[in-house]
Amino acid sequence: MKNIQGYTLIELMVVMALVGIMTGYAIVSYSQHRETQNANIAKVEMQNLQIQLQEYKATNLTYKGFPTTSESVYLDPSARSPKKIYEISVVDLDNGVALNSNAAIGNDWAIKATPVSQSNPGNNIILVNSQGVQCMNKKSDNVTYKTCGTTAQNSTSW
Numbered sequence: 747m748k749n750i751q752g753y754t755l756i757e758l759m760v761v762m763a764l765v766g767i768m769t770g771y772a773i774v775s776y777s778q779h780r781e782t783q784n785a786n787i788a789k790v791e792m793q794n795l796q797i798q799l800q801e802y803k804a805t806n807l808t809y810k811g812f813p814t815t816s817e818s819v820y821l822d823p824s825a826r827s828p829k830k831i832y833e834i835s836v837v838d839l840d841n842g843v844a845l846n847s848n849a850a851i852g853n854d855w856a857i858k859a860t861p862v863s864q865s866n867p868g869n870n871i872i873l874v875n876s877q878g879v880q881c882m883n884k885k886s887d888n889v890t891y892k893t894c895g896t897t898a899q900n901s902t903s904w
Contacts, residue, residue: 785870785882788819788832788859789904792874795836795857799876809876810852812836812845819859831869832859839875839891856891872904880904 795814802812819832838845839854854876861869870882871889881894881903888895895901 781869784821784831784861785872787821788834788872791817791819791832791834792857792859792872795834796874799836799855808852809838809845809855810850812855815844815846818862830862832872833862834859837891839877842891858889858891860886870902 795817798814799809799812803809814836816836817834818830819834820828821831822828834857836845836855836857837843838847838850838852839856840851841849842856843849845852845855856873856875859872861871863869870884871886871894872882873889873891873894874880875891877892879893881901883889883894883899883901885895885900888899888901893901
């Protein structure tokens with residue numbers, strides 16, 4: 747008798763199924779990691795704007811007239827064709843207009859980062875304001891310049 751060695755078709759199918767399941771988990775984990783990375787990049791930019799706002803108020807005694815109204819956040823700004831991931835807006839908290847507008851009051855501010863691509867619904871809308879609110883939510887309907895909604899509406903603090 748010959749000694750035949752090899753794998754049966756069932757064994758190969760089981761291995762392929764296990765590899766497929768592990769690949770599925772890896773893809774989901776990687777996409778969640780990218781969403782977290784994108785949000786963290788936007789948060790750093792928002793914190794830089796907060797510092798600039800505080801320096802502006804220390805000099806001018808008001809936030810009114812702050813020059814930045816919106817800013818784009820890129821995933822890799824040094825890349826040949828950088829991918830824009832967030833659009834950040836800086837507004838007067840009291841009436842929602844740009845701080846450099848004549849209608850701005852200038853007592854308080856809000857910074858909101860909105861994902862640019864609607865093709866990636868996993869990215870959060872991120873909010874921070876001068877009243878100490880730091881939150882994010884996936885649903886834009888729940889986010890105003892004063893709050894991100896309730897915990898029941900998927901709002902999380904950061």
